[in-house]
Amino acid sequence: SQQGEEDPQALSIQEGENATMNCSYKTSINNLQWYRQNSGRGLVHLILIRSNEREKHSGRLRVTLDTSKKSSSLLITASRAADTASYFCAPKAGSYQLTFGKGTKLSVIP
Amino acid sequence: EPEVTQTPSHQVTQMGQEVILRCVPISNHLYFYWYRQILGQKVEFLVSFYNNEISEKSEIFDDQFSVERPDGSNFTLKIRSTKLEDSAMYFCASGQTNQPQHFGDGTRLSIL
Numbered sequence: 001s002q003q004g005e006e007d008p009q010a011l012s013i014q015e016g017e018n019a020t021m022n023c024s025y026k027t028s029i030n031n032l033q034w035y036r037q038n039s040g041r042g043l044v045h046l047i048l049i050r051s052n053e054r055e056k057h058s059g060r061l062r063v064t065l066d067t068s069k070k071s072s073s074l075l076i077t078a079s080r081a082a083d084t085a086s087y088f089c090a091p092k093a094g095s096y097q098l099t100f101g102k103g104t105k106l107s108v109i110p
Numbered sequence: 111e112p113e114v115t116q117t118p119s120h121q122v123t124q125m126g127q128e129v130i131l132r133c134v135p136i137s138n139h140l141y142f143y144w145y146r147q148i149l150g151q152k153v154e155f156l157v158s159f160y161n162n163e164i165s166e167k168s169e170i171f172d173d174q175f176s177v178e179r180p181d182g183s184n185f186t187l188k189i190r191s192t193k194l195e196d197s198a199m200y201f202c203a204s205g206q207t208n209q210p211q212h213f214g215d216g217t218r219l220s221i222l
Contacts (some may be wrong), residue, residue, distance in 0.1 A: 033210055042201050042213035045152065070173075088153070096141065096158035096166045098211060103152075 002027055003099040004072075004089035012107040019076040021104040023089030024069075031097070032065055032072050033090045043088065044099075046074070079108045112136040116202050123192055123218045131187045131217045133202030142185045143203040143211060144177065146170070153201065159185065189219075197221045205210035 004023045022033070029047045035043040049056045049065045049072065052083050056063045062075040072091075076083055086103040115134045120145040124127045135142050145158040157167040159177055176188045185204075189196055199218050 011151050030208070035213075037153075042215045043203075045210035045212065095170070096160070097143070097155040098145075099155060100153040 002091055002093065004032070004102050006087065006089055006100050006104045008104060009099075009102060009103045010107070012109065013079055015079060015081055015108055016033050016070045017079055019083070019097075019106055019108070020045045021081050021087055021106070022072050023091070024075070025070040025072075025089075025091035026070065027093065029067070029091045029093050032063075032093050033092060034061075034063060034072075034074050035088045035090065035100075036085045037088065037100075037103070038085045046087075077108075081108050081110045112212075114202055114204055114212050116200075116217050117185075117217070118217060121187065122221070122222060125194055125221050126191050129189050129192055129219065131189075131200050131202075131219070132186075133185045133214060134183055135185055135202065135204030136212055138202075139204035139206055139212070140143075141165075141205045141207070141211075142177075142179065142202070143205075144187045145201045145203065145213075147197040148198045155218045156187070157160035192219075192221045195220050 004025045007022045029056045033045040033048045037043045047058050047063050062068040062087045086105050088100045088103040117132045142159040147153045157171045159167045174190045199216040201216045203213045205211040
């Protein structure tokens, strides 16, 4: 299984602004998943995008996938203080496991 | 919405003792996982379990670790002889084929 690399490592924005975080990976995937982790809690699945999809929306979340560049981005629009968390991407091929990087730590300031 | 539940939320154990961490996965899920997160570090995969056997395991999952699905609802992780470096948050997850994994809130294991 391969690990995604999230960028930036930390992001601080004002409430109401948009937050964009990026993920790069190295080899071919079947899908790519984004997860959120609030401090001291488990990971929460946000969105799964398959390798034949280019964009996917879920509420205030928009995920893009560019398999030619081996990259994905997660956009959170109109951010809220409750969006403060760490965000992880998990590129997935045939393996059962998810492999997580260091994530992007998002702070939304009220 | 169905959840993965883990017990206990915090376990304190003396070094060298055995510990069992318990998980109740989502009822119609077929794949089960354990991950751990040492304080301040990445979430690391330990093991996956499918059809009553281990399907994949990491280098961390050595002979001191074992998993079991003793009945139709529970999924357990046993550490036989705990070490100080086993102190971490342990997360259970479950899922379906080609679907996202659903995580519990974890058990904080403290080894003294």
